[in-house]
Amino acid sequence: MFKKSDWTDQKIEIIIANLLRAGVSLAALVVLTGGIIFLVRHGHEPTGYHVFAGEPSDLRNWKGILHSAFALRARGIIQLGLLLLIATPVARVAFSVFAFLLERDWLYVGVATFVLLVLFYSLLGSAL
Amino acid sequence: MNNLEFTVLVGLGSFMAGFLGALTGLGGGVVLVPLLALVFKVDIRYAVGASLVSVIATSSGAAVAYLKDGFSNIRIGMFLEVATTVGALVGAFIATKVSTSAIGTVFGLVLIYSGYLSSRTPVDHPSDEQPDRLATRLGMNGVYPSLNGPKSYFVHRVPLGFGLMFGAGGLSGLLGIGSGAVKVLAMDQAMGIPFKVSTTTSNFMIGVTAAASAGVYLSRGYVDPGLAMPVMLGVLAGSLSGARVLARTKTRQLRWVFAAVIVALGAEMIYGAFTGKL
Numbered sequence: 001m002f003k004k005s006d007w008t009d010q011k012i013e014i015i016i017a018n019l020l021r022a023g024v025s026l027a028a029l030v031v032l033t034g035g036i037i038f039l040v041r042h043g044h045e046p047t048g049y050h051v052f053a054g055e056p057s058d059l060r061n062w063k064g065i066l067h068s069a070f071a072l073r074a075r076g077i078i079q080l081g082l083l084l085l086i087a088t089p090v091a092r093v094a095f096s097v098f099a100f101l102l103e104r105d106w107l108y109v110g111v112a113t114f115v116l117l118v119l120f121y122s123l124l125g126s127a128l
Numbered sequence: 129m130n131n132l133e134f135t136v137l138v139g140l141g142s143f144m145a146g147f148l149g150a151l152t153g154l155g156g157g158v159v160l161v162p163l164l165a166l167v168f169k170v171d172i173r174y175a176v177g178a179s180l181v182s183v184i185a186t187s188s189g190a191a192v193a194y195l196k197d198g199f200s201n202i203r204i205g206m207f208l209e210v211a212t213t214v215g216a217l218v219g220a221f222i223a224t225k226v227s228t229s230a231i232g233t234v235f236g237l238v239l240i241y242s243g244y245l246s247s248r249t250p251v252d253h254p255s256d257e258q259p260d261r262l263a264t265r266l267g268m269n270g271v272y273p274s275l276n277g278p279k280s281y282f283v284h285r286v287p288l289g290f291g292l293m294f295g296a297g298g299l300s301g302l303l304g305i306g307s308g309a310v311k312v313l314a315m316d317q318a319m320g321i322p323f324k325v326s327t328t329t330s331n332f333m334i335g336v337t338a339a340a341s342a343g344v345y346l347s348r349g350y351v352d353p354g355l356a357m358p359v360m361l362g363v364l365a366g367s368l369s370g371a372r373v374l375a376r377t378k379t380r381q382l383r384w385v386f387a388a389v390i391v392a393l394g395a396e397m398i399y400g401a402f403t404g405k406l
Contacts (some may be wrong), residue, residue: 020335031361038353038357052171085185089335122343
């Protein structure tokens with residue numbers, strides 16, 4: 001009774017896990033690149049994280065981050081990497097919707113779609 | 129301290145946090161925010177922003193190591209994510225409205241409670257229990273590998289687990305942590321899911337929960353790239369190492385050690401909040 005669906009689930013899980021690994025590796029690489037540039041340029045400047053000022057507006061939404069990263073600003077590149085990182089679980093949920101569709105598991109197609117919509121609301125809401 | 133020294137020290141601390149977090153299934157965030165706020169004197173809002181981002185790295189990065197063991201349950205995870213993501217959005221909005229000392233106090237209480245929870249010996253649930261009707265309809269029952277070959281398990285008390293998961297999501301959004309302790313509590317204790325399945329499914333859910341509040345944090349300017357960079361890279365490297373040794377570790381002794389550390393950090397957070405140091 002469990003066997004068939006478990007086999008399919010396991011295949012899906014392995015694909016998802018590899019998807020996540022690829023996403024995280026890419027994100028880490030971008031963050032590392034931006035980090036090296038940041039330290040080369042600003043390594044000897046004093047830190048100032050004990051006072052909260054909030055990030056400038058171009059580091060708060062994806063449009064500003066893209067612009068800043070393509071202008072090769074170190075902090076913009078790091079932030080782009082972080083944005084890629086945030087996108088990995090979103091991609092995972094999106095893939096799950098697709099996988100449940102393949103299994104014709106309509107209940108879980110609905111469940112995963114709802115989770116995906118909540119994530120979109122959070123991430124795209126921040127661009128407004 | 130300059131940026132270079134700060135990056136190296138924070139990176140090392142984050143590595144340890146990620147390592148312990150992966151081993152215990154409690155996530156790195158739970159020790160990361162106290163570390164940044166108390167030791168490195170980082171404003172708690174920046175600390176929470178960096179922690180939340182690193183929590184996603186922990187979860188996604190360790191997923192390969194976990195899933196290939198066949199421990200996690202994708203249906204339990206996805207169903208409960210409905211509760212955690214909505215809770216996370218609510219928590220993140222609350223975080224932008226309340227004072228830093230309030231966040232520090234709640235954080236301290238959560239740490240102490242997490243410490244208490246993780247010190248408890250996990251009860252192994254007998255596998256001959258009757259299946260629960262709702263859990264069966266939701267396709268949540270599953271199989272996990274044990275020393276005596278594949279072992280099947282039945283899931284119970286879905287509504288209670290769902291409610292606890294809403295709370296876990298709220299705390300995740302409020303404090304920038306993965307809320308692994310509450311997630312494991314909901315699955316392991318309330319729903320009767322085997323401990324290894326609970327911790328790995330928890331890890332699998334943490335990234336999605338954190339992504340739900342990350343959008344709010346980003347738009348409020350809580351995510352600083354200079355701080356998040358060493359934190360994220362350190363936690364990721366630490367959690368990957370931790371997940372690698374997970375399968376051959378005795379979880380009980382480890383939970384005791386981690387519990388002690390967490391309780392101490394919790395007390396320090398509350399003290400810091402009341403003396404205005406946060």
